[in-house]
């Protein structure tokens with residue numbers, strides 16, 4: 001019998017983290033939870049620690065005592081000798097440093113955080129390559145593409161990323177400007193953390209995912225298409241040289257891509273994960289995205305094509321703007337406006353080194369808050 005995977009769950013109190021623990025509960029013989037981390041939610045972290053008895057825990061700014069669990073900085077957990085797989089589910093720019101630590105230690109990384117690939121993809125992938133670390137995508141679209149490519153010997157000609165279209169897919173366009181955080185947080189198909197849910201509503205999420213797909217699969221931007229698919233059953237597709245298109249389909253449930261990132265190359269029997277009910281689904285719809293309705297998608301693809309520190313500026317500016325929107329300091333429509341203006345003003349200081357990326361991100365966050373004050 002195989003030894004259980006020793007898993008570190010970074011961001012265990014969040015949406016992906018909790019679903020990962022749900023997968024672990026279903027497969028106690030295959031997964032041993034060795035480390036858990038939270039940002040602020042000490043109570044939930046303590047409950048999780050009492051259940052899974054990890055060797056290490058961490059909560060930002062707290063020196064926790066929790067049973068026999070040792071309190072360790074997140075980067076130290078990510079590179080610890082006794083960890084086999086590091087699941088990175090910390091959102092935004094905070095995901096980069098533990099992902100880099102895991103890559104530098106040659107770990108297998110189940111990567112949910114997309115922002116680190118957007119901002120510093122070249123560096124993270126090079127670090128992983130030079131230390132023999134494997135990056136397994138958890139993001140549903142990139143997991144779908146990975147599943148489509150498994151067993152293929154040639155690169156796909158084209159990638160097709162599906163997007164639900166979010167809550168404002170068919171909303172009157174003139175009213176989108178001033179929708180509330182509650183409306184924007186009402187995602188039609190997925191229950192996710194706040195940042196990624198707002199990104200889905202602006203379609204910035206899909207823009208970040210286009211850059212993520214370009215980085216992971218080396219496909220030029222011109223050959224990555226975004227298609228609105230409201231049912232969220234097809235999670236993405238790959239088209240090959242002979243015109244064949246492979247797709248991965250399943251009900252929208254992140255436990256499947258999370259589990260695949262842990263079980264690869266196997267698939268574990270999980271009869272209680274939801275199965276597609278085809279007569280009930282009955283149809284699958286597709287349409288082209290409306291760039292006027294969703295300006296963030298265009299901004300993201302433009303930043304990806306420009307390269308250098310533009311993707312880092314895009315990601316940091318968006319993170320700052322989303323926070324301002326959630327705290328009701330700016331309107332929904334201002335997110336695209338502020339990110340667009342910040343990108344317009346950005347003058348790269350050089351190539352995308354870690355130092356240049358950090359400087360560009362700091363500048364972008366500051367510029368967004370200045371611009372927001374002058375609105």
Ligand SMILES: NC(=O)C1=CN([C@@H]2O[C@H](COP(=O)(O)OP(=O)(O)OC[C@H]3O[C@@H](n4cnc5c(N)ncnc54)[C@H](OP(=O)(O)O)[C@@H]3O)[C@@H](O)[C@H]2O)C=CC1
Pocket residue numbers: 010011012013014015016017037038039040041042060088089090091092094095112113114115138139140190191192193194195196254
């Ligand atoms: N949710 C989903 O279905 C999907 C998510 N993703 C990506 O996965 C990542 C996580 O998303 P999601 O789970 O939804 O996010 P959540 O906001 O639900 O959870 C985030 C987790 O990270 C912790 N955290 C937040 N900020 C920090 C910080 N600065 N340092 C350390 N820990 C921190 C939180 O702790 P606390 O609870 O204490 O605040 C929580 O455990 C994102 O990058 C997202 O884009 C990708 C595809 C799907």
Ligand SMILES: CC(=O)[C@@H](O)[C@H](O)COP(=O)(O)O
Pocket residue numbers: 138139140141162163164165166190199200201205206254
């Ligand atoms: C669950 C997941 O992986 C998200 O990235 C999701 O796909 C977001 O939905 P949208 O298609 O609305 O951006």
